[in-house]
Amino acid sequence: MKLFSSVNDVTDVNALVKEALALKQDPFAHQQLGKNKTLALVFLNPSLRTRMSTQKAAMNLGMNVMVLNIDKEGWALELRDGVIMDGTTVEHIREAAGVMGQYADIIGVRSFPGLRNREEDYSEMIFNKFVEFCKVPVVSLESATRHPLQSLADLITIEELKKTARPKVVLTWAPHIKPLPQAVPNSFSEWMCKADVDFTIVQPKGYELCTDFTQGANISYNQDEALAGADFIYVKNWSAYEPYGNILGKHEEWMLTNKKLEQTNDAKVMHCLPVRRNLELSDEILDGPSSIVVHEAGNRVWAAQAVLKQMLESL
Ligand SMILES: CCC[C@H](NC(=O)CCC(=O)O)C(=O)O
Numbered sequence: 001m002k003l004f005s006s007v008n009d010v011t012d013v014n015a016l017v018k019e020a021l022a023l024k025q026d027p028f029a030h031q032q033l034g035k036n037k038t039l040a041l042v043f044l045n046p047s048l049r050t051r052m053s054t055q056k057a058a059m060n061l062g063m064n065v066m067v068l069n070i071d072k073e074g075w076a077l078e079l080r081d082g083v084i085m086d087g088t089t090v091e092h093i094r095e096a097a098g099v100m101g102q103y104a105d106i107i108g109v110r111s112f113p114g115l116r117n118r119e120e121d122y123s124e125m126i127f128n129k130f131v132e133f134c135k136v137p138v139v140s141l142e143s144a145t146r147h148p149l150q151s152l153a154d155l156i157t158i159e160e161l162k163k164t165a166r167p168k169v170v171l172t173w174a175p176h177i178k179p180l181p182q183a184v185p186n187s188f189s190e191w192m193c194k195a196d197v198d199f200t201i202v203q204p205k206g207y208e209l210c211t212d213f214t215q216g217a218n219i220s221y222n223q224d225e226a227l228a229g230a231d232f233i234y235v236k237n238w239s240a241y242e243p244y245g246n247i248l249g250k251h252e253e254w255m256l257t258n259k260k261l262e263q264t265n266d267a268k269v270m271h272c273l274p275v276r277r278n279l280e281l282s283d284e285i286l287d288g289p290s291s292i293v294v295h296e297a298g299n300r301v302w303a304a305q306a307v308l309k310q311m312l313e314s315l
Pocket residue numbers: 142178180181182183184272273274275276
């Protein structure tokens with residue numbers, strides 16, 4: 001594996017999930033695999049889970065890890081080609097990515113969307129330039145349109161905790177106070193549509209995701225109907241795809257509550273975190289027995305370790 005940016009980079013999703021669960025049972029089984037190999041984690045945006053879980057996964061495999069918050073610690077990056085750099089940018093991504101590829105055997109990159117120019121964001125211009133110029137294998141730490149390590153961890157969690165062979169999984173939109181990326185829901189939808197689950201996306205009208213990511217999903221606008229009989233509820237806010245990056249309405253009544261859970265099949269509640277309590281998801285759920293958000297976050301380690309193991313094996 002030379003690139004992990006989406007479910008489409010995975011040849012066998014079920015095998016990857018099984019490998020991750022096996023690593024969870026025996027985390028140090030491959031400690032020699034990463035010996036004297038270096039992972040560089042490059043963040044253009046904040047992170048807790050991705051930063052810590054991916055470092056832990058790499059260390060479990062015996063790797064050395066370097067972390068760079070390039071937005072704060074690096075030089076101001078120029079992403080455009082052919083410009084005269086006589087303004088505020090100091091280093092072109094061509095040199096920055098190329099040099100990092102000299103130091104690391106594998107590079108992880110986080111680059112959120114700007115949520116202003118949909119064509120630029122959905123072309124994955126920044127992420128793809130890192131891939132093009134660093135010349136080593138790259139793992140996405142969340143890009144403009146996807147978050148594959150999160151989605152793999154989410155699928156691992158569902159496979160680990162499901163009580164039926166083909167659980168009903170519902171991705172429900174949730175309120176927020178600022179426009180958030182579509183990356184997490186896009187990615188969750190792509191992975192669920194490749195998994196053996198009954199998958200529904202429910203959102204207020206106008207918040208439909210790009211259909212490139214939702215082929216195979218049931219689309220609903222009635223949250224109560226969608227939640228009926230659900231086994232897993234994935235809660236997440238996202239901004240509108242059209243008009244791009246917009247907040248179309250507060251819809252405060254979309255926040256999940258225990259009352260809404262009564263119509264589910266004793267559903268487990270998931271969220272990628274960080275979560276805005278009592279805006280996106282209620283305290284009563286997050287502090288109650290249905291929430292598995294911390295367990296889900298714990299599985300980020302095994303998702304990253306399974307991916308890094310496959311990358312190391314193909315170096
Ligand atoms: C893993 C999730 C990262 C990011 N989340 C946020 O940006 C939350 C920011 C906030 O709540 O102010 C997102 O929604 O893509």
